[in-house]
Each structure stands twice: as structure tokens, then as C-alpha cells.
Amino acid sequence: MSVSHAPIAVVGAGPAGLMAAETIARAGLHVDVYDAMPSPGRKLLIAGRGGLNLTHSEPPETFVTRYGARQRDVGRWLARFGPAEVRAWAEGLGIETFVGSSGRVFPVGMKAASLLRAWLRRLEMLGVRLYPRHRWLGWDVEDALRFETPQGELRLRPPALVLALGGGSRPELGSDAAWVEILRARGIAVAPLKPANCGFEAAWNEAFRRKFAGAPLKTVALRLPWTGFHRRGECVVTEYGLEGSLIYAASAHIRERIEVQGQAVLHFDLLPDTPPEKLRARLASGRGKRSFSEYLRRRAGLRGVKAGLAREVLPVEMRQDPTGLAAALKSLPVTVLRPRPLAEAISTAGGLRLEALTETLMLREMPGVFCAGEMLDWEAPTGGYLLTACLASGVAAGEGVLQWLERGVLALGALGGNS
């Protein structure tokens, strides 16, 4: 086993790592990118399956609020490389983008494969070398990086290191969060990883589950009474509970509520286009001899999964109370019990605490080690906010490396701060 003095190392060939590599290589420096998987950008490719949502067209001051408690930190990265720069960057790769009806920005063709291909070609032209099947194992006692490779263990001492290892969701795509224990062992603060943009479990009755699993609930409005959250949209009833874009958008609030209360009660307006007084008037005549389902269908226009959910949730006595029923259909309380596991989530909350990093995304305790992407402790809903922040933090970390090297703080072998 040999220890070599290498070019700058980026570990993690997802959007954040590749963007850090591009930023460093554009300055004329040598960069090697290592990834545990046989090919780069696997999560990016999967993200493209349902239509790659690159970013969002809303005004920057609204855009930045999507990062909640972390908007000040993420805002710094976005000020340098925000939604407009993401679009210009994609177009520079020959991938035109368009704004969809919801304001979301997609590549024409919707897919990630052509974007990733063009990006890898550009990186190759910039001299970036990619080493797949290189799993980073941490540092040895002399602070050299350790990699498991098909040729055996490799040790490196790059002049600077960018870690862009992803979060803990969909580990089969490469981001298995093994880095958490490696960094914690070095005394670096990591907030527990949690599912974000995830589904939630509910205790459906068997008959409801069998009949409606997979059925889309559209259009509804979701209100979370303990926050100001109130939004129209769509979600899906699943075998286990609820998922889909409206649930994902609210998932941070729901997860936090469950952590405190043990459950969360979501309030659905099943008829968001019908004013309450109109619904009250329609239901006022009462059920009479009709079945409850027929009454809901005829008087309220509710059928299918919406009517099924009302039957599932409401106490039987409410079926005879037109006023109470009208109010309940506008604010149907649905209890969810727990989020689905992190491995199934779209993204990750928690991660490397931003307080452990300088503004240039260098670990305070490990000069020369920079971090980027979903492994950092921020979260955002779907809508292009995830990729935008990953790319922006990749630029920030890449520029951090350049500043660090420029300042001459570098001494070969100083990685880890004490070798």
C-alpha cells in the first residue's frame, strides 16, 4: 500500500461534489473525484425519472425562505450561485430549461441523463479524473485518506479535500451516511439524520387500505393548525398512510410535531373550491333515507377516495349532523403517527452542523477539509430547492478550496490539521 501526494480530492460524485470539482478545475487546478459507486450521479439520474426539477423561478427573496431556519446560511451560497445561475449553467452545458406551470424549472426533455452526460464531458475536458468504486473509509492515524478500491486499499494526502457524500436517503444510490460515524469520531458535530420530503404512516382500516391504496387525493388543501401552513395541492393515499407533493411540502412541520406530540393531526379541506356556507346549504336537507355515500356524492359532490377518507375518519354520529359534517369536510382531521424510514425519503434533514463549518464550508476543526451538499444540516421541500442548494454549496466549497490554497495556508500534508 502506497501513500501518494495527489491533486485536490473530491469525495462524492453527486451534484455537490461534481460542482465543487468543476469550480476548482476551472481555476486550472488538478482535481480527482472519488465515488464508492460504479458510476457517478446515481441519485441525480433517479431524480430525473419523474422530471428533473432543477430549480424554481420564484423571486429570490421567496426562494430563500424555503430553507426555513437555515435560510441565512443557504442564502449566502445562493447569493453567489442561485436559481438564475443554475439555469445559465445548465444552458451552458447545452441543456435548455423551461418554467413549468407551477413555476418549477425543468430541462427541456425533463431527464437528467443528457445533463449528466454533458457535465461529465465538460469535467473531462477540464482535466477532472473520476475514480468510481473508491469508497472513502476515513483517515488513518497519520491523517492520510483511506479508500477501499478494487485494487486494495489506497491512501492519499491531497492538498485539500471536499467531502460531498450526500444524506442518508436511498442508500442503494450511494449515499449510505457511513460518513456520520467517521466525522463524529473526529469530534465533528453532526445533527441526527432524519427523513425529509417523506411519507407518513396512518392507521388505516383494512377495507379503506385495500380499496384506496394508490389513489390520488386531488385537489385538496392541507392545513396544519399548529403552524401557518395552509396549501392547496395533491397527495396520495398509500398502503401505509399518505405521501406526495403536498405531504412532502409539509413534512418538516409534521415530523417535528410527531417528535413532540407522538402524532400529528393534519386538516384536509376536501372541497377547497366550495365556500363553507355553500356546503352547509347543500348538506342542510340532511341524509334522509340515502346512504351516507350517496348523500356525500349527491349533496357535496364527494366520491371515490375523498368520500372514502371522510367515511374512514369521521365518527358515525356526524353522518346525521349536516352542520358538523360541512365543517368537517372543510377541515377533515387525519392523524399520522410516524414518518416513513429515512432510506425511503426523497431527502435528508439533519447532517453536519453548519456551526462546525466556516463561511467557506471548511471544517473549523480540520483545516483543508471542505463539505457540501445534502450531507450538511439544512432541508427544503421539493421544487428544485434541493438541487439548487447542493449545486450552490458545491460552488461555495470549491471556491473555499481556492481561497484556502491562495492564502497559502496550505502546507503539504496538513490535512486533518495535525500531521
Ligand SMILES: Cc1cc2nc3c(=O)[nH]c(=O)nc-3n(C[C@H](O)[C@H](O)[C@H](O)COP(=O)(O)OP(=O)(O)OC[C@H]3O[C@@H](n4cnc5c(N)ncnc54)[C@H](O)[C@@H]3O)c2cc1C
Ligand atoms: C427520487 C428522488 C427524486 C428527486 N428529485 C429531485 C428533483 O427533481 N429536484 C431536486 O432539486 N432534488 C431532487 N432530489 C434530491 C436530489 O437528488 C439530492 O438532494 C441530491 O442528489 C443530493 O446531492 P449530493 O451531491 O449532496 O449527494 P448525492 O447525490 O447523494 O451524492 C453523494 C455521492 O457520494 C457518494 N458517497 C457516499 N459515501 C461515500 C463514501 N464513503 N466513499 C465514496 N463515495 C461516497 C455516493 O455514492 C454518491 O454518489 C430527488 C431525490 C430522489 C431520491
